[in-house]
Amino acid sequence: MKYPQRKKNLSQTYSAEHITYLKRQRKKSIVITLSRVGLLLIFLLLWELLARFNVIDSFISSSPSRMAACFVELVKGGELAKHVGITLWETVASFFIATTLGTLIAVLLWWFESVRRVLEPYIVILNALPKIALGPIIIIWMGTDQPAIITMALAISLFVTILNTLSGFLSVEKSKLMLMQTLGASKWQTLTKLVLPSNIPNIIDALKINVGMCWVGTIMGEYLVSHAGLGYLIIYGGQVFKLDLVMTSTLILCCLAGGMYYLVALLQKFVSKKLNIE
């Protein structure tokens, strides 16, 4: 929610009409925030009430209070920290590897045009392939532990990163490239002084997509092979029909994924401001 920055001395800076306008805008944004929170509360309340009065079967739908109890139990047993830690570590690791490796490969493909033309169809096909199909291969090659999960997450996020970043690199304005040429810039200088800086917004957008992709990959990986993690908790909960566990883990997952996305959005805001990008 954005409030006017110079709120304190409104009357000094703005006309009366503008102040009314700002107030109306502020009121509107407050209403929206309240509605957002309200929607969640009403949903939880309804869920709880329907479960309490046995309108829905809380054995298969769980309920907010049962989820809370489950949460407390998980925290007390020290299990929550362990599972969250493992999943988080897998996601963050694959996120960093995918971003770094993806950008690096995109740079190489930008640099060597012939290599790009040779590899392009392969990358496009690998990107289109449903990665879950690689599950058995990954298990056999990487074992049934964290490396397999990270590989799965990478399989999902890497090709998208390469393709998005590369297309950003290739769409640098011709006239800007001409400028670098007229100044006698080397390929390395063109990369570091023009292509990379002008693509920072693109790269950050790729990060945003990657956050989602890496979560998908990690949970999918955990479904396939793991002995721990939130994905494991969900699959396990499903197998033994503990819907409380499934719902609680899913909710935690929601919060974590949202939080990570928010961090990247913060980074984007910070970098945009620093680099003067709108």
Place this chain on the structure above:
Amino acid sequence: MKTILQMQKVCLTYHTQKNETTAIKDLNIEGYEGELLGIVGPSGCGKTTILSLLSGILTPSQGEVLIEGERANTHSGLTGYMLQKDELLAWRTIMSNVLLGLEIKKRKTPQKVEYAQQLLKKYNLYEFKDFYPNQLSGGMKQRVALIRTLVLEPKLLLLDEPFSALDFQTRLNVVEDVYSILRSEGKSAVFVTHDISEAISLCDRVIILTNRPSTVKEVVDLSPLKDYTPLQRRELPMFSEYFDKIWSNLQTTKEKSNEIPAT
């Protein structure tokens, strides 16, 4: 007068998968030190190609392009290229945009930075040195682009329709500014345009090109206008005479081109 640029029997052919296009053929041009040389011609006649040749970005298929007797190349530092649009980098401040060329050429010394500051001061842009390009008007940005070129201290400036992206009023003022900057720095320049009145208001001599493959059709000497600034020139009765002369020349090239369809 000392010759600064020579193009001798220059030919240039572009190759694409589908066909080859001869952009210029047997072109002979000479430019002198301190002269503002205009090149006008029908659109698509290879004006930008000529500047690319002079800057050394392109090498001629045949013939020689010499700058101060040396074969044109991008590393000599003899030429400075100013593009159609300012092409300032949005993430760099004005100062850092001005220094871009020096950074690339690895010539960013304290003296050069000092020189850049002087130029910014001289042309009333110093107070904006920490601003970003999007905070400046189009005319100001174009002046910054010119300073970015001047900082490299080129002997010969190559201007590729540098005002075409500006609105008319800004354009008149920026032409005036650029003219006075070029004169006060004592630079030689080649100025490419399709705007006849702009060529007359800025140049000492105008070369009219034929249609593609282009060669020199006519040279118009504008030295009688030498003591007038661009805006003053527009007021002179001679201005429209020159305009008619150049325009009729361009017209005849066009008629000719209608008979022989361009491939």
